Amino acid sequence: MQVTDAHIHVQPWWELKPEVLEVMTRGREDVAELQAIMKSPQHLLRRLDADGIARAVLVNYPSPDLMGFTHRVNEYVAEYCRAAPDRLIPMGGVHPRFAEDAAGEVRRAAELGVRALKIHPPHMAVEPNAYLHGLEALRAIYEEAQRLALPVMIHTGTSIFPGARSRTGEPIAVDDVAVDFPDLTLILAHGGRPLWMEQAFFLVRRFPRVHMDISSVPPRSLLRFFPRLAEVADKVLYGSDWPAPGVRSMGANLRDFQALGLPADAQTKILETNARRIFPS
Ligand SMILES: [Zn+2]
Secondary structure, X not given: OOOEEEEEOOOOHHHOOHHHHHHHHOOOOOHHHHHXXXXXXXXXXXXXXXXXXXXXXXXXXXXXXXXXXXXXXXXXXXXXXXXXXXXEEEEEOOOOOOOOOHHHHHHHXXXXXXXXEEEOHHHHOOOOXXXXXXXXXXXXXXXXXXXXXXXXXXXXXXXXXXXXXXHHHOHHHHHHHHHHOOOOOEEEEHHHOOOOHHHHHHHHHHOOOEEEEOOOOOHHHHHHHOOOHHHHHHHEEOOOOOOOOOOOOHHHHHHHHHOOOOOHHHHHHHHHHHHHHHOOO
């Protein structure tokens, strides 16, 4: 099986605010390897091979005021993934509160090779539906992504980084996005964990183009979080969120997921075929 980890963070760590980097690296024993990976795709490819991961989606987004990441993340991730375009899928982003020409920045990211966009409400301090209340740049991002057929991943659930606004991680606000942009492919990152799994599950069942990933849910607890996961297997992407705090190893997460004993066809969809459909090589 060719597993896709649809949610890992390979990011320009040198842009991070010191207090954020501290949370990112606290208690880890692999910081030297991670520092090398952030600068070198060859190091990442070796790590993916060792962990049994064929392909990975590299999640990036600008968050200059909270995290430190600037709009240069799009150049960074597009360039990084050029080392192995069949295995590394670049996800970038445009910040609706900082972009001067949001639609233009989406186009520019796509021209660079970015293949999907991330909106991170808790790290951008925006509601997913803030275009209903005057944030026109956010409407422009969704519209342009829909026109260019770029999938949009929206963080749902809490975040523990300094300054993160977890309230904006409530999935139900994405209901408006799914209604207003019916042809946009949406992915609810983390399925609303740990507070709002039922909202995420509802949206995934309600809208044909709304998916979710299971990243950052400890795989051994996954069926406690989502007892009916197999029912929505067509709409679920496997992901680890590595190397976020608490996520030690892509390989260990994958083994724990495979040990859950989900039906074989559900496993194949979640680990392999859904990601191939949304992120074709
Ligand atoms: Zn993440």
